[in-house]
Amino acid sequence: MKLWLAPLEGVSDCAFRTLCYQYGADLTFTEMIRVDSLVKGNKSSLSLLDLKNNTPTGIQLLAVKPKIVEEFVKKFASYSIDPVCFNLNLGCPSPDVIVQGGGAALVKRTARVQELVKILQKLGYPVSVKIRLGLNEFEKEKRVYLSLLKEVDADAFIIHARHARQKSSEKADWSVFEACLDTGKHIIPNGDINTQEDLAFFKSLGVKEVMIGRAAIRNPSVFQFLKGGKLENIAQVQKKYLALAEKYPSRALYQENVLSFLGKEAHSKKWMM
Numbered sequence: 001m002k003l004w005l006a007p008l009e010g011v012s013d014c015a016f017r018t019l020c021y022q023y024g025a026d027l028t029f030t031e032m033i034r035v036d037s038l039v040k041g042n043k044s045s046l047s048l049l050d051l052k053n054n055t056p057t058g059i060q061l062l063a064v065k066p067k068i069v070e071e072f073v074k075k076f077a078s079y080s081i082d083p084v085c086f087n088l089n090l091g092c093p094s095p096d097v098i099v100q101g102g103g104a105a106l107v108k109r110t111a112r113v114q115e116l117v118k119i120l121q122k123l124g125y126p127v128s129v130k131i132r133l134g135l136n137e138f139e140k141e142k143r144v145y146l147s148l149l150k151e152v153d154a155d156a157f158i159i160h161a162r163h164a165r166q167k168s169s170e171k172a173d174w175s176v177f178e179a180c181l182d183t184g185k186h187i188i189p190n191g192d193i194n195t196q197e198d199l200a201f202f203k204s205l206g207v208k209e210v211m212i213g214r215a216a217i218r219n220p221s222v223f224q225f226l227k228g229g230k231l232e233n234i235a236q237v238q239k240k241y242l243a244l245a246e247k248y249p250s251r252a253l254y255q256e257n258v259l260s261f262l263g264k265e266a267h268s269k270k271w272m273m
């Protein structure tokens, strides 16, 4: 089973992604980066394109308007980076993103998502989408996510098995995956995947990759553990992380977050509610 590190705002910078890769993550992702800020040349957004070594990294983008994604495609060569793939965020639960029709509000906007995917695919990299099950319980019940899977030609669909109104303390609903897999699309489950038993469950469904978020924030050596190795003690993990953070520096906030989360449950108002 291949293990992917989830996009994690304020956490998954180059140092953290590299640490996870060294512990066995097969693919990692940048945090969500706003395409409109990138094309405007916003320095702090540009600094998130921090692909500084050979850690396999996908770039997660927050996009709503096709025109702006076209502009990004035109500018992409000037960023001089070579990601493994792109990912479109269809899961952000933040009200300021939703009100603009982005993040989890895009799950039901299948025609728009198809348009965005097609534009990004012009760059020649695989393009996946990372979705929630809809904006709310109503959309989940209507199974808007299945319509999206059927109508959008993305290269892969990462499915965080909660709708956007759910708290992370509510269990992810893995019962949705069977119908998702029945569409024949390339599905990567996400949400509450922590143990080898969890991996065995997904393997039994025929899944080949899963995405891990908070378990990696608690202890990035979870990748090694899930591949049959040991969970490293936090002091050792911290030492390795600090060495990487020195080699691949980013804003102080990242180090503060990672160090405060190690060994504990991550808390982010925006992403956990």
Ligand SMILES: Cc1cc2nc3c(=O)[nH]c(=O)nc-3n(C[C@H](O)[C@H](O)[C@H](O)COP(=O)(O)O)c2cc1C
Pocket (backbone or CB within 6 Å): 006, 007, 008, 009, 010, 011, 030, 031, 032, 060, 089, 091, 092, 130, 160, 190, 191, 192, 193, 211, 212, 213, 214, 215, 266, 267, 268, 271, 272
């Ligand atoms: C601190 C934090 C930051 C996150 N940032 C992002 C992000 O930038 N983009 C995204 O798609 N999801 C983001 N998420 C959601 C995770 O990628 C993941 O979907 C979620 O935590 C469920 O997976 P898990 O149960 O393995 O943690 C974030 C979650 C946390 C806890």
